[in-house]
Amino acid sequence: MKRPSLDAVRGFDRAVYVVALGQLINVFGSGLVYPFATVHFHLEVGIALSVVGFGLGAKSVATAVGTGVGGFLADGVGRKPVMVASMALTAVALASFAFVPTVAAAVPPSVAALTGVSRIGVGFVVVCVVAGLVVGLYTPAASAMTADLTTDADRDRGYALLKFTNNLGFGAGLAVGGVLYSVASVAVFLLDGATSAVVAVVLFLFVPRVHGAGGGSDPNGDAGAGSAVGSAGDTADGPVHESGRGSALSRWWAAATRSRVLVLAAINVAFAAMYAQMQTTVPVVAKEGLGLTSAQLGTLFVLNPLTIALLQIPLVDAVSGWRRTRGLAVSAGLWGLSMLFAWGADAGLAPVAVGVALVGGHLVVRTLGEILHSPLASSLMSSLGTADERGTQLSVLEIAKRVGMGLGAFLGGVFFDYGHSGLWWGILVVVCLLVVVALLGLERSVSAAENGADVDATVAD
Numbered sequence: 001m002k003r004p005s006l007d008a009v010r011g012f013d014r015a016v017y018v019v020a021l022g023q024l025i026n027v028f029g030s031g032l033v034y035p036f037a038t039v040h041f042h043l044e045v046g047i048a049l050s051v052v053g054f055g056l057g058a059k060s061v062a063t064a065v066g067t068g069v070g071g072f073l074a075d076g077v078g079r080k081p082v083m084v085a086s087m088a089l090t091a092v093a094l095a096s097f098a099f100v101p102t103v104a105a106a107v108p109p110s111v112a113a114l115t116g117v118s119r120i121g122v123g124f125v126v127v128c129v130v131a132g133l134v135v136g137l138y139t140p141a142a143s144a145m146t147a148d149l150t151t152d153a154d155r156d157r158g159y160a161l162l163k164f165t166n167n168l169g170f171g172a173g174l175a176v177g178g179v180l181y182s183v184a185s186v187a188v189f190l191l192d193g194a195t196s197a198v199v200a201v202v203l204f205l206f207v208p209r210v211h212g213a214g215g216g217s218d219p220n221g222d223a224g225a226g227s228a229v230g231s232a233g234d235t236a237d238g239p240v241h242e243s244g245r246g247s248a249l250s251r252w253w254a255a256a257t258r259s260r261v262l263v264l265a266a267i268n269v270a271f272a273a274m275y276a277q278m279q280t281t282v283p284v285v286a287k288e289g290l291g292l293t294s295a296q297l298g299t300l301f302v303l304n305p306l307t308i309a310l311l312q313i314p315l316v317d318a319v320s321g322w323r324r325t326r327g328l329a330v331s332a333g334l335w336g337l338s339m340l341f342a343w344g345a346d347a348g349l350a351p352v353a354v355g356v357a358l359v360g361g362h363l364v365v366r367t368l369g370e371i372l373h374s375p376l377a378s379s380l381m382s383s384l385g386t387a388d389e390r391g392t393q394l395s396v397l398e399i400a401k402r403v404g405m406g407l408g409a410f411l412g413g414v415f416f417d418y419g420h421s422g423l424w425w426g427i428l429v430v431v432c433l434l435v436v437v438a439l440l441g442l443e444r445s446v447s448a449a450e451n452g453a454d455v456d457a458t459v460a461d
Contacts, residue, residue: 009161009313013149018206019142020161022199024169026087029094029195031173031305032188036181037097038283039294041124044185045100051121053280053413059128060276060406064399066136071395072252074141075388079148080209086137087200093131095193098186100124136402140395145207147382147390155382156324156452159375160316164308171305178298255389256396263442264381265400267328270435271373272404273411274335274366274428277342278304281412281421282359285346290355303360307367315368316375323451324380325443327372329436334369336432338362343425376452383450 042052066086073082096103104123112119142162150158177188255261278301286292286300319327338361344350345358381397382390415424443451 009157009164011154012158012161015207016146016149016158016161018202019145020165022083022087022202022207023142023162024165025195025202026169026199027166028169028173028176029192031170031175032177032180033094033097033192036177036185036188036294036298038280039287039297040181040185041100042284043287045120045124047118047121047124048417049284050410050413050417051117052124053409053411055121055125055128056276056280057406057410058125059132060402060404060409062129062132063136064132064402064406066133067140067395067398067402068136068256070137071140071144071256071392071398072248073137074144074391074395075252076248078209079141079145079391080203080207082137082141083145083207084200084204086134086141087196087203089134090131090138091193091197091200093127093134093193094196095190096127096131097192098189100127103127132402136398139398140391143378143382143394143398144391147378147394148387152383152449152452155379156316156320156375157313159378160313163316163371163374164312167305167308167312171302171309174298174301174305178295181298182294251389252392255385255392258384258393260384260442260445261381261393261396263438263445264377264384265396267435267438267442268377268397268400269404269407270431270438271332271335271377272401273408273431274339275370275401276405276408277339277412277428278363278366280409281416281424282342282362284416285342285421286356286359289346289348290352290359292356300356300360301363303363304367304370307364308371311368312371315371319372321453323443323448323453324376325439325446325451327376328380329439331369331372331376332432332435332439334365334372335435336429338366338369339425339428339432341365343422343429346421346425379452380446380450383452384446 038049038052038056041047041055042049047055070082070086100123101120103126104118104120107119107122107126109119112122115122117125143159146158146162147155180191181188283297283301286297287294292300341358341362345355345362348355350358377397378394381393385393412424415421
């Protein structure tokens with residue numbers, strides 16, 4: 001393991017820093033409403049937790065669909081246009097959460113009767129779906145642009161920088177959101193939309209147009225920084241396509257369905273189910289089970305972004321040279337331990353102070369797993385194909401994340417609604433163990449170079 005150093009944030013292309021700044025602003029808005037969306041619509045508006053979970057799950061599925069489209073467009077049209085359009089549309093969609101009662105008034109009573117869900121519940125799900133579709137366009141384009149502008153040796157650090165700024169903004173949003181929500185609850189949704197509008201302007205003004213290897217280029221000559229990366233192709237799955245041959249859809253399909261890409265995506269579904277608990281079930285444990293106020297809940301959840309702010313860049317830099325699959329296996333182990341902490345807090349057998357400490361322990365340990373997971377998974381996926389397939393393959397990873405978050409949110413809500421929360425935590429622990437096994441199996445089909453392993457360390461193995 002290398003000695004951690006904050007010098008790891010230096011040396012990137014200017015556009016990488018602009019994208020990171022945009023992430024900070026946008027995720028500040030997300031922090032304003034997370035985890036207060038579940039608290040607001042379940043405990044204040046009165047929508048059943050299973051319906052809230054279904055709505056959040058539907059949002060994740062819709063995001064997955066939008067992500068597939070975003071990856072296709074990022075490789076075909078370019079990274080920048082997709083990013084700007086996504087943020088502009090997202091600004092309107094996210095602000096619409098403040099007007100769910102108005103949307104519900106337009107829902108025909110027959111629809112509510114047919115679904116067995118209240119009109120306001122249906123309205124909530126509709127807004128979730130629309131928001132998910134437009135939000136999904138952004139991530140594959142932003143991830144592909146970051147990969148385009150970094151070399152393979154620097155890519156883990158590049159993604160770690162994005163994760164760092166994400167959570168710096170997220171933490172600030174949580175702190176502000178806890179106070180703002182207690183004063184004017186719907187204001188957090190309006191401000192969330194406004195941050196996306198600001199990001200759209202920043203990207204439009206300051207980010208160059210980057211297409212990747214098969215398309216256009218950065219007018220400043222930066223787009224080719226990572227174009228040679230991944231040129232080894234996907235030899236374990238067959239030859240990669242030749243640019244320009246076949247229809248755009250056939251090339252997209254070939255890139256999206258390579259066996260190693262699908263295996264890594266399936267693993268990411270399981271990781272994402274863990275992520276979903278922080279928004280869906282853990283807030284309910286803390287607020288209903290432990291009696292925390294909204295402000296206290298927001299303050300406690302700051303442990304997540306605070307841990308990332310302190311450790312994201314140094315820790316990822318320290319494990320550079322590891323095989324990425326092994327770093328991800330360590331991440332899965334940490335996630336499993338965090339679920340045990342949440343299980344203990346939810347059991348309600350200890351004093352409230354101990355329960356709060358267990359939730360805090362859950363947040364810190366799952367964050368350590370998150371620190372390793374996000375950049376290593378993105379870097380590994382970006383190395384499994386050529387640069388002009390990158391947007392598509394990263395979109396598959398993001399689709400898997402959204403599907404997993406949807407399943408995790410919905411199933412968590414169902415288990416909690418029917419009084420089987422303890423069983424749910426146990427299932428999640430077992431899933432983490434299965435992920436470790438799957439990662440060690442995937443490692444056999446990935447070369448040391450694709451896996452990010454230091455050459456000397458590989459020889460030593």
